Amino acid sequence: DNDVENDVEKIQSCSQIVDAACLLRDGEVVAFPTETVYGLGANALSNESVEKIFLAKGRPSDNPLIVHIGDKGQLSTVARDVPEKGDRLMEAFWPGPLTIILPKTDRVASLVTAGLDSVGVRMPDHPLALALIREAGVPIAAPSANRSGRPSPTTADHVMTDLNGRVAGVLDGGPTGIGVESTVIDVTVDPPVILRPGGVTKEQLEEVIGPVELDPSFQVGAVETPRAPGMKYTHYAPEGEMWLIEGTPGHVRVRQADMLRAAKENGLRTGVLVTDASAAYWEQNADADVVLSVGSADHLDQVAQQLYAVLRKFDEEKVQYIVSETFPRVGLGMAVMNRLEKAAGGRILSV
Ligand code: TXA
Ligand code: MG
Numbered sequence: 001d002n003d004v005e006n007d008v009e010k011i012q013s014c015s016q017i018v019d020a021a022c023l024l025r026d027g028e029v030v031a032f033p034t035e036t037v038y039g040l041g042a043n044a045l046s047n048e049s050v051e052k053i054f055l056a057k058g059r060p061s062d063n064p065l066i067v068h069i070g071d072k073g074q075l076s077t078v079a080r081d082v083p084e085k086g087d088r089l090m091e092a093f094w095p096g097p098l099t100i101i102l103p104k105t106d107r108v109a110s111l112v113t114a115g116l117d118s119v120g121v122r123m124p125d126h127p128l129a130l131a132l133i134r135e136a137g138v139p140i141a142a143p144s145a146n147r148s149g150r151p152s153p154t155t156a157d158h159v160m161t162d163l164n165g166r167v168a169g170v171l172d173g174g175p176t177g178i179g180v181e182s183t184v185i186d187v188t189v190d191p192p193v194i195l196r197p198g199g200v201t202k203e204q205l206e207e208v209i210g211p212v213e214l215d216p217s218f219q220v221g222a223v224e225t226p227r228a229p230g231m232k233y234t235h236y237a238p239e240g241e242m243w244l245i246e247g248t249p250g251h252v253r254v255r256q257a258d259m260l261r262a263a264k265e266n267g268l269r270t271g272v273l274v275t276d277a278s279a280a281y282w283e284q285n286a287d288a289d290v291v292l293s294v295g296s297a298d299h300l301d302q303v304a305q306q307l308y309a310v311l312r313k314f315d316e317e318k319v320q321y322i323v324s325e326t327f328p329r330v331g332l333g334m335a336v337m338n339r340l341e342k343a344a345g346g347r348i349l350s351v
Contacts, residue, residue, distance in 0.1 A: 016171070017131050017132055020132055021137075023169060025043065025136055025137070027046060027052075028052070029052045029167050030042075030170070030171065031163065032170075033128055033129060034142075035096070035097060035124060035126045035176060035177050035178050036176060036178045036179070036181050036182050037154055037176055037179070037180070037181055038144065038156065038158070039124075039129070039144060040145035040163070040167065042140065042141055043109075043140065044067045044068075044078065044108060045077075045139065047109040050065065050112050050141050053065065053142075055166075056166040056167055057147060058147055060148070061114060062114045064112060064116055064119075065112050065142065065143050066122055066143065066182070067112060067121050068139065068142050069121060069133065069139050069140075070123070070130050070132075071123070071134065075090075077105065078107065078139050079103060079105060080103050083188070086100050089205070089209060096123070096199070097122075097199025098183050098185065099120045099122040099185070101119070101184065103118055104116070104119035105119075120184060121139075126173065126176075129173075132171060145167075147163065150312075151238065151308040151311040151312050154179050155175050155176075155309070156172035156173070178305065179306065180198055181198050182198045182199055182200070183196065183199060183201075184198065185212065191211050191213050192205075193213045194214050196215075196218070197338050199335065201335075218341075236308070236311065236339050236343045237311075237343050238311045239320075240271065240314055241347070242322040242344040243324065243344060243347045243348075244323075244324050244326050244344045244348045245259075245323055245324070245326070246348060246349065249278075252325070254351075257287055260287035260321070260323060261287045264289075268320040269317075270287060270321045271288060271290035271321070271323075272288040272290070272291055272292075273310060273311075273314075273322060273324035274291060276293050277296070278325070279291060289319065290314065290319050292310045292313055292314065294306040297325075301332060324340060
């Protein structure tokens with residue numbers, strides 16, 4: 001870990017924001033904190049720059065990137081014909097964890113949108129991100145700053161673990177506040193469609209623009225091809241095989257214990273992802289080698305904030321088989337469950 005610390009330049013001070021912006025203008029990639037997760041940024045108007053994001057992440061190039069703007073003035077550079085509901089969403093949620101899909105302008109580098117006519121735009125609610133984008137003076141394309149397929153990074157150390165030696169710098173803003181990515185909503189259709197659940201809830205969106213639909217791809221049991229191209233890949237996954245067990249708490253525990261015991265008998269190192277209320281129970285249970293809590297089930301904001309760090313911790317602990325609790329799919333629970341389902345690669349059991 002010390003090697004990681006030493007090899008990658010951490011950029012923190014005010015003058016370092018200037019340096020990071022300078023690197024971005026020079027066509028380099030720089031990781032930076034947002035209120036959701038860390039992003040890996042490059043000049044959104046330059047294909048040559050954006051290509052470096054895909055190379056650093058090992059990301060398939062048919063998966064479009066979100067463009068981040070530092071002020072409303074930059075919007076017309078990247079998007080046009082904003083529908084009225086789009087305006088209302090920006091007014092209500094920007095800066096904040098909402099990405100809005102809009103018709104794109106010709107100036108957006110084609111690699112950013114993977115050839116689509118639309119572009120996802122958001123204004124992040126983080127002082128370092130906003131300062132960096134404003135200083136760079138160009139819109140910044142930025143996916144999450146993880147190697148493709150890994151859990152998204154919520155600390156600068158996570159970024160360095162994944163991308164050390166692959167990026168020009170990392171701006172360190174400490175742990176991110178929300179912990180799951182932005183909500184992606186398509187307003188080029190009416191009613192608008194949520195393509196990815198995230199930091200802004202469906203309920204919050206509907207208060208502002210009325211009914212919104214959910215893309216069928218992330219509803220339970222769905223088999224349709226997702227319209228947000230990124231949703232079709234295995235994502236956010238720990239290295240161990242992960243299972244989600246749904247049902248009444250008593251039944252869930254019994255099944256989890258059975259599964260863990262069987263895994264242990266097969267020589268696997270086991271783990272359980274829990275909430276605080278059941279942590280003590282599992283600490284007593286010899287079938288779970290590693291017990292990690294994502295916080296109180298009554299505080300989904302804490303659960304969201306902890307989730308990716310906990311998934312990464314299972315890897316650090318070399319856990320090979322993980323069973324997890326589940327959460328109600330309402331409010332932030334929709335985003336939390338979506339990420340858990342991805343992490344589990346669709347391995348869900350109802351008991
Ligand atoms: O919170 C976030 O959104 C973070 C931070 C860094 O801002 N970024 C992020 O980016 O999560 P990324 O690239 O990991 O996820 C972008 C998602 C993908 O699911 C992608 O398919 C979808 O947004 N997306 C981007 N542009 C799109 C478009 N034009 N149409 C449909 N989906 C789009
Ligand atoms: Mg991502």
